[in-house]
Amino acid sequence: xxxxxxxxxxxxxxxxxxxxxxxxxxxxxxxxxxxxxxxxxxxxxxxxxxxxxxxxxxxxxxxxxxxxxxxxxxxxxxxxxxxxxxxxxxxxxxxxxxxxxxxxxxxxxxxxxxxxxxxxxxxxxxxxxxxxxxxxxxxxxxxxxxxxxxxxxxxxxxxxxxxxxxxxxxxxxxxxxxxxxxxxxxxxxxxxxxxxxxxxxxxxxxxxxxxxxxxxxxxxxxxxxxxxxxxxxxxxxxxxxxxxxxxxxxxxxxxxxxxxxxxxxxxxx
Amino acid sequence: xxxxxxxxxxxxxxxxxxxxxxxxxxxxxxxxxxxxxxxxxxxxxxxxxxxxxxxxxxxxxxxxxxxxxxxxxxxxxxxxxxxxxxxxxxxxxxxxxxxxxxxxxxxxxxxxxxxxxxxxxxxxxxxxxxxxxxxxxxxxxxxxxxxxxxxxxxxxxxxxxxxxxxxxxxxxxxxxxxxxxxxxxxxxxxxxxxxxxxxxxxxxxxxxxxxxxxxxxxxxxxxxxxxxxxxxxxxxxxxxxxxxxxxxxxxxxxxxxxxxxxx
Numbered sequence: 001x002x003x004x005x006x007x008x009x010x011x012x013x014x015x016x017x018x019x020x021x022x023x024x025x026x027x028x029x030x031x032x033x034x035x036x037x038x039x040x041x042x043x044x045x046x047x048x049x050x051x052x053x054x055x056x057x058x059x060x061x062x063x064x065x066x067x068x069x070x071x072x073x074x075x076x077x078x079x080x081x082x083x084x085x086x087x088x089x090x091x092x093x094x095x096x097x098x099x100x101x102x103x104x105x106x107x108x109x110x111x112x113x114x115x116x117x118x119x120x121x122x123x124x125x126x127x128x129x130x131x132x133x134x135x136x137x138x139x140x141x142x143x144x145x146x147x148x149x150x151x152x153x154x155x156x157x158x159x160x161x162x163x164x165x166x167x168x169x170x171x172x173x174x175x176x177x178x179x180x181x182x183x184x185x186x187x188x189x190x191x192x193x194x195x196x197x198x199x200x201x202x203x204x205x206x207x208x209x210x211x212x213x214x215x216x217x218x219x220x221x222x223x224x225x226x227x228x229x230x231x232x233x234x235x236x237x238x239x240x241x242x243x244x245x246x247x248x249x250x251x252x253x254x255x256x257x258x259x260x261x262x263x264x265x266x267x268x269x
Numbered sequence: 270x271x272x273x274x275x276x277x278x279x280x281x282x283x284x285x286x287x288x289x290x291x292x293x294x295x296x297x298x299x300x301x302x303x304x305x306x307x308x309x310x311x312x313x314x315x316x317x318x319x320x321x322x323x324x325x326x327x328x329x330x331x332x333x334x335x336x337x338x339x340x341x342x343x344x345x346x347x348x349x350x351x352x353x354x355x356x357x358x359x360x361x362x363x364x365x366x367x368x369x370x371x372x373x374x375x376x377x378x379x380x381x382x383x384x385x386x387x388x389x390x391x392x393x394x395x396x397x398x399x400x401x402x403x404x405x406x407x408x409x410x411x412x413x414x415x416x417x418x419x420x421x422x423x424x425x426x427x428x429x430x431x432x433x434x435x436x437x438x439x440x441x442x443x444x445x446x447x448x449x450x451x452x453x454x455x456x457x458x459x460x461x462x463x464x465x466x467x468x469x470x471x472x473x474x475x476x477x478x479x480x481x482x483x484x485x486x487x488x489x490x491x492x493x494x495x496x497x498x499x500x501x502x503x504x505x506x507x508x509x510x511x512x513x514x515x516x517x518x519x520x521x522x523x524x525x526x527x528x529x530x531x532x
Binding site (some may be wrong): 154156157159161162163164166169170174175178181190259260261 | 307333336337338357358359361362363365367368378379381382383410411412
């Protein structure tokens with residue numbers, strides 16, 4: 001169980017392989033643009049995109065932070081509410097029977113279709129409206145994963161708790177919640193990205209201008225103005241944020257599960 | 270009992286009052302499967318009773334009924350001394366440990382569930398861990414332990430409450446022979462030292478004869494008791510008992526009953 005040094009980790013196939021794919025892709029993109037002579041308003045080369053990103057950094061980064069705020073608030077709300085409602089579901093089967101189908105409805109309603117409505121309803125509070133849209137996108141995976149986890153307790157362990165007269169609370173805290181933890185964390189990893197997508201979609205619909213506009217608005221405006229390199233630069237930022245969210249959630253998940261769960265174990269141990 | 274008379278002679282446990290009595294107990298599952306039919310069985314105080322049988326004969330069901338994890342469909346299950354019921358412990362087929370807790374916390378679990386604080390339980394937990402020979406592994410997580418060690422943790426968790434009755438459901442079925450033999454020794458020694466009443470479910474005849482003061486053979490379709498045999502050999506038993514002609518006779522007798530129960 002020795003911890004590997006950072007250098008060793010960075011040189012591991014897990015890091016090198018995707019990195020190599022990325023390099024090849026960017027090179028191919030660059031070569032394609034140079035050889036075909038595509039104009040930048042159709043497909044800008046990677047160098048131009050980077051250059052645009054650096055030139056517009058302060059503006060784009062400020063917008064990214066606005067979107068990030070919406071994402072993080074929606075994600076945290078989804079995590080707390082998803083967990084709480086999943087616990088309610090397992091406490092009383094009738095609550096689950098009655099409400100689970102509506103959670104599915106929430107999941108299957110196209111966000112693009114209802115986002116305008118939400119924004120009109122909450123027109124006094126645009127930030128709240130955007131958070132609500134992102135929450136709708138992020139909530140369901142956490143709820144359904146956690147519910148599944150709370151219900152997949154080992155039968156022998158359930159019997160053990162019965163044998164020792166465990167109270168429903170003890171059962172929840174010492175057995176069901178820990179059993180559900182890997183599922184909950186899996187839900188979080190899915191929802192992190194979905195919250196970001198939800199925020200971006202909502203911003204597209206809302207189209208809020210002014211100083212507090214999010215990154216989606218920048219993408220939208222750039223495409224209207226045919227500032228395609230700027231649009232690509234903004235896209236790059238959103239993608240980077242999505243990857244960062246996923247990476248942070250994976251790190252948290254691995255740290256919480258490393259002692260006991262298969263998913264977080266080093267195969268070489 | 271008729272067929273066992275050739276081997277039985279009075280042993281201490283035949284004069285002892287039964288701790289648990291099953292009177293014409295049947296268990297039918299909602300699916301219609303008859304797990305047990307008209308089972309009569311009494312478990313004497315302090316005896317080591319093994320239930321041997323092929324899979325599906327309902328031997329685990331008997332343990333579940335005794336533990337109160339399920340209720341008989343018909344018939345009666347009685348505890349002669351009601352307080353015994355509260356002082357039972359169960360060792361499951363696989364070790365069934367909490368994967369997110371270390372050895373110490375796994376062993377402490379039954380005491381924690383009864384509301385005792387960490388401080389109160391310190392000594393009992395350390396003692397139970399010492400009894401199964403795992404001192405020094407308190408901080409280890411289940412996945413870091415071998416199958417045999419996990420089973421030891423499971424046994425420590427069962428004995429930490431100072432039970433009077435110990436129910437074991439094929440505890441060593443998944444272990445290799447050397448580990449199994451070693452754990453057999455340990456359980457037998459603990460049983461003699463602590464004077465538990467043990468009901469031990471296994472499909473291994475060797476293990477049953479070696480450990481038990483009495484063996485009941487069960488048959489399938491429907492689950493029922495085929496024969497009931499007193500293993501009249503003094504404790505402590507050793508390798509010499511395993512090599513003895515009596516051991517072979519007991520074993521052959523049980524194997525025959527087992528074969529009859531498969532039909």
